Amino acid sequence: MSDILDLDAAAPRDTQEAPDTGAFRRIEAAAPRVAIVGATGAVGEALLDCLAARRFPIGELRLLASPRSAGRTLPFRGKEVAVEALTERSFEGVDLALFSAGSGISKRYAAAAVQAGAVVVDNSSAFRMDPDVPLVVPEVNARAIEAHRGIIANPNCVAAIATVALAPLHRAHPIRRLTMATYQAASGAGAAAMEELRQSTAAYLRGEAFEPKVLPHPYAFNLFSHNAEMDPESGYNGEELKVVAETRRILDVPELPVSITCIRVPVLRAHAMALSVEFDAPVAVEEARALLEGAPGLRLVDDRARNHFPMPSEASGADDVLVGRLRRDLGDPSGRTLALFVAGDQLLKGAALNAVQIAERLLRR
Amino acid sequence: MSDILDLDAAAPRDTQEAPDTGAFRRIEAAAPRVAIVGATGAVGEALLDCLAARRFPIGELRLLASPRSAGRTLPFRGKEVAVEALTERSFEGVDLALFSAGSGISKRYAAAAVQAGAVVVDNSSAFRMDPDVPLVVPEVNARAIEAHRGIIANPNCVAAIATVALAPLHRAHPIRRLTMATYQAASGAGAAAMEELRQSTAAYLRGEAFEPKVLPHPYAFNLFSHNAEMDPESGYNGEELKVVAETRRILDVPELPVSITCIRVPVLRAHAMALSVEFDAPVAVEEARALLEGAPGLRLVDDRARNHFPMPSEASGADDVLVGRLRRDLGDPSGRTLALFVAGDQLLKGAALNAVQIAERLLRR
Structure with a gap:
């Protein structure tokens, strides 16, 4: 998939901009390869909706889930994308991995994703209180992202x-x-x-x-x-x-x-x-x-x-x-x-x- | 109806007893005549259920509601009781009037009930903040009942x-x-x-x-x-x-x-x-x-x-x-x-x- 678009119009109200110091690890690819872990869950489905609605640039989309969901397909931007079973090797070539399959899965697989060169945004509670992992709400503390070492935690919904x-x-x-x-x-x-x-x-x-x-x-x-x-x-x-x-x-x-x-x-x-x-x-x-x-x-x-x-x-x-x-x-x-x-x-x-x-x-x- | 029973067994957990000083106006009749104002509403129905379940002694039951409900009947202790249209003269001979038809009805008709000799327990907000009207939760302030002058207010449900x-x-x-x-x-x-x-x-x-x-x-x-x-x-x-x-x-x-x-x-x-x-x-x-x-x-x-x-x-x-x-x-x-x-x-x-x-x-x- 290559549906690369200017993002400026997509996030008009996120005004707390983190300055681009160049000092932290960004995703270099213009069309990053994106993996979604837990693609078949309620949040997985919402992630696909958000990526599409916000015109997130995606070079390749990899949908990962448990073996029992493998083989299903999920619609994304008008195409059906096959769901693959998650393994340690699922992250080869991935630039961005969005995890949403519970803290057990994040604890087990996030390191493999980082090792493979991906930046992980983790929706589970696995790393939220880890002082080396930024816990970020962009409207509130976007600058905390800069300190990431491969994993950024997405907070609890109420928080x-x-x-x-x-x-x-x-x-x-x-x-x-x-x-x-x-x-x-x-x-x-x-x-x-x-x-x-x-x-x-x-x-x-x-x-x-x-x-x-x-x-x-x-x-x-x-x-x-x-x-x-x-x-x-x-x-x-x-x-x-x-x-x-x-x-x-x-x-x-x-x-x-x-x-x-x-x-x-x-x-x-x-x-x-x-x-x-x-x-x-x-x-x-x-x-x-x-x-x-x-x-x-x-x-x-x-x-x-x-x-x-x-x-x-x-x-x-x-x-x-x-x-x-x-x-x-x-x-x-x-x-x-x-x-x-x-x-x-x-x-x-x-x-x-x-x-x-x-x-x-x-x-x- | 005459279904007079010992009440002692009916309210076993209401232990905050108001002492019987004899100084306040009780209902003298052994089998009081009871009127329910707003009998066809959700609370009216619950009042009938409570009176029956708690074996409240009732000599006569008068169900009062708006003219459009007059003529309906409601079941009470296995009999059908006719609903009458509420008027100022509905309270003749009534010993106890339970009002639950909104504060407008209470403001308009409670005085007539007291005038006719009834004690009013009012479920509306009409008199709750009147210093002459006790506002009572029996487990909390049962003694306040003693000061009543014909009307006792039943509190808001949350309170x-x-x-x-x-x-x-x-x-x-x-x-x-x-x-x-x-x-x-x-x-x-x-x-x-x-x-x-x-x-x-x-x-x-x-x-x-x-x-x-x-x-x-x-x-x-x-x-x-x-x-x-x-x-x-x-x-x-x-x-x-x-x-x-x-x-x-x-x-x-x-x-x-x-x-x-x-x-x-x-x-x-x-x-x-x-x-x-x-x-x-x-x-x-x-x-x-x-x-x-x-x-x-x-x-x-x-x-x-x-x-x-x-x-x-x-x-x-x-x-x-x-x-x-x-x-x-x-x-x-x-x-x-x-x-x-x-x-x-x-x-x-x-x-x-x-x-x-x-x-x-x-x-x-």
Whole structure:
């Protein structure tokens, strides 16, 4: 495939440009050879959509998945591309490898990809807290990419979506405490969980029983504490601990106190979250609104008169993170805390889009 | 109807007994005549269920609704009871009037009921902040009933469910700040909203368009900021302002700072909420667990090993409020804040059950 196009028009709102110092390892090829690991998953599919929609220049596309998916084909830019079984030798000649097949696969195969000369953008949690691996949301900390040594980590979906909304405020007024309650979609647990939500809901409406297979609890018209493994000591699940650690790292506030509750709600593919943000001094709502309004990757949806605020139905399929319900937090009489509500597509900014945006920064323009 | 039974067995967990001082106006009749205003609504139906399930002694049952529902019948204890059109004269001879037809109806007709000699338990917001009207959750402030002058207010559903969970903690360690993010079911917007959730979801699954009629936004696999009227100045909606004011009043902490975000989620009839509770001093998780475990109206669902915590699917149809995910709040390094997750049936503890529990306190035993 050779569908090389100017990228300038494709990423108009990513204004936090990393300066091209020439000091870090870019992808030299004008038409890089791209491998997608986990191509048949929900994020894999979204990666293909993003690469196509953003006209990412691709010299060759290699779709990699488990042996049981090998032989399938997936459509890309009007052609069918065969899926190959992932092996250590899958990365020969690859310039860019986008991993999205879980941390076990990333830990096992990312080194082989780097060894073969590829730059890896890894959507799993495998390397996110590795100090040698940048953890990047381009709108927030694009410059961190420059320090990469072959692997760049794509954050947890909640951390990515939240930090896009928090960064413009944090740059103007340092955040000193954060409270988050999430409303997380099925897609975060994969395509099979999305299908389980559809099927179990259809069964419920027909009055039929449904035994959950993918998620641990009934999902039809129900919600539950996030299904990530629970740390029995602290009482926090793995999702919550990831969001806290990654949010601190992306915003570069290592000790930021974060209250967090992660809940899985019966929504298909966009996460939402209620945030309370305490700053080091009082911040006026109007100033915060102005900071959010012009920020990259964000769309302000904050119409009090029409009761119109961020919703998963409007965030789904949108590149921008929606932010609104901006108001003074009644729980902090000092006036230092603002409340807001955020929604973002879990498969796009929460995963595939952010990975492709990172990859775009690696291209020599 | 005369189905008079000993009530002692019916309310075994309501241990916060108001002492029978004889100084307040009880219902004298052994088999009171009971009127239900708004009998055909979602809460009206739940009131009938609760009265039957709890064997409330009823000498005569009068079902009142709008003229367009007059002539219908509703089943109660195996008989069909005719629905009558509500008028000022509907309360002649009535001892107990349970209002659940919105605050406009309560404001217009409650005085007539009191005039006719009835005690009113009002499920609307009409009188909740009236200092002459007790606002009561029996497990929390049963004694407040004694001061009634004919009307007792039943709280907002979120306030009722939250305060059942908070009161045992607050009695031992005063709460000084509260953060709430809610996950509210369709039932809070009435039976028509529950039906809209079912119908719009079925349409979504069939791939068909659906125009919302009851709620302002698409509800299938979606969530949105609570549909109560927004205060354009503060940016808080009426639901949030009610929850804050009523929680303060029920817990008797008039200035309690409360952070709140109320969200409507695609769940049918149980509300859930993520709470962060700051106390005046550090509280050990184990002590809080012990306080919640023995408390009236609560069931602790807090199994970290099985990732089993409060869920709407298990709260629906249950009298008890479910409480769990009890843990130290990472957002407050001082150790004074605990986090927990709560779920309660919106139609039961959030409305009908609490009203019937109040009515039980009015009976001369």
